[in-house]
Amino acid sequence: MSPHFSLQYLRSGALPTAFCPGCYNGIIINALMKAFRELGVTKLDRYVFVSGIGCSSWIPNPYIRADSVHTLHGRAVAVATGIKLARPDLEVIVIGGDGDLLSIGCNHLIHAARRNMELVVVLVNNLVLGMTRGQASPTTPQGTRTVTTPFGNFEEPMNAVSLLMSTNANYVARWCISNFEQLKESFKEVLSKVTKGLRFIEIVAPCVTYVVRYEGKTPGEKIKELARTCVDKDTYASLSPKERRDLIPVGVFRRENKPGFIDRYREYSTRARG
Ligand SMILES: Cc1ncc(C[n+]2csc(CCOP(=O)(O)OP(=O)(O)O)c2C)c(N)n1
Ligand SMILES: [Mg+2]
Numbered sequence: 001m002s003p004h005f006s007l008q009y010l011r012s013g014a015l016p017t018a019f020c021p022g023c024y025n026g027i028i029i030n031a032l033m034k035a036f037r038e039l040g041v042t043k044l045d046r047y048v049f050v051s052g053i054g055c056s057s058w059i060p061n062p063y064i065r066a067d068s069v070h071t072l073h074g075r076a077v078a079v080a081t082g083i084k085l086a087r088p089d090l091e092v093i094v095i096g097g098d099g100d101l102l103s104i105g106c107n108h109l110i111h112a113a114r115r116n117m118e119l120v121v122v123l124v125n126n127l128v129l130g131m132t133r134g135q136a137s138p139t140t141p142q143g144t145r146t147v148t149t150p151f152g153n154f155e156e157p158m159n160a161v162s163l164l165m166s167t168n169a170n171y172v173a174r175w176c177i178s179n180f181e182q183l184k185e186s187f188k189e190v191l192s193k194v195t196k197g198l199r200f201i202e203i204v205a206p207c208v209t210y211v212v213r214y215e216g217k218t219p220g221e222k223i224k225e226l227a228r229t230c231v232d233k234d235t236y237a238s239l240s241p242k243e244r245r246d247l248i249p250v251g252v253f254r255r256e257n258k259p260g261f262i263d264r265y266r267e268y269s270t271r272a273r274g
Helices: 005-009 023-036 077-085 098-102 106-114 160-165 180-191 208-212 219-229 235-237 261-273
Strands: 047-051 069-070 091-097 120-123 171-175 198-206 231-234 246-254
Touching: 005 023, 005 120, 005 160, 023 120, 023 180, 069 171, 077 091, 077 098, 077 106, 091 098, 098 106, 098 120, 098 160, 106 120, 160 198, 160 246, 171 219, 180 198, 180 246, 198 246, 208 219, 219 231, 235 246
Parallel strands: 047 069, 047 091, 091 120, 120 198, 171 198, 231 246
Antiparallel strands: 171 246
């Protein structure tokens, strides 16, 4: 096996990437490609990637050697839903940023999750609007210095996992970029159709240019810090509110197998015809 075995899933000419030096998005591509490899997927012709606009939306397009749609900012989940309804035989994977999926496109995410739509949704939470140069986003932690919050963010951030847990989504997980193995295993789990319906994975991957550098840290130092501060969700639950400060709970928060929208719709139309 070639040491660069995952390159088979990338388009030729895809390297070097457009990402900033040290950007964690490369780690996400790597985990995804290794997941495909370990699942024994040789060609990506049964997969469609959908993304909006943002640095994270560049993860599938143009790098991954599969059909992909780069939609309007915020509309990836809506377009992905349309593709899935037209071609239920394809696995449709949305990859988007915190601005894309939780700000301008949050309504689409909520309703796709409410319907348990048969989609994989990967939220790359880099804590800012990276592509537009580091403005605060709905997930920017309180106190974080950004170009629009030069004295620290005073707003409360939203918690994507809590939001998804209030919906009907079958699979809800969060990993930090320091959890490479767990992230890869999560990708394998959601792509192997062990679970159907809406499968949501949040990846906390702070923007190295507009968050990590502003903290005076290198990408390597930050990833070591995340390895300490991202703790298993059960450990987190056992801690006092004071001990939880600055910690991020990670793990698979929900793993169910309820029928998704398309299954329920088929059953409904059979009943209606009957
Ligand atoms: C309709 C629309 N509104 C605003 C923009 C400008 N815009 C482009 S990318 C972006 C934010 C990207 O942030 P995020 O989704 O978090 O992705 P990141 O770059 O951080 O990965 C914005 C506001 C746009 N392209 N289209
Ligand atoms: Mg972002």
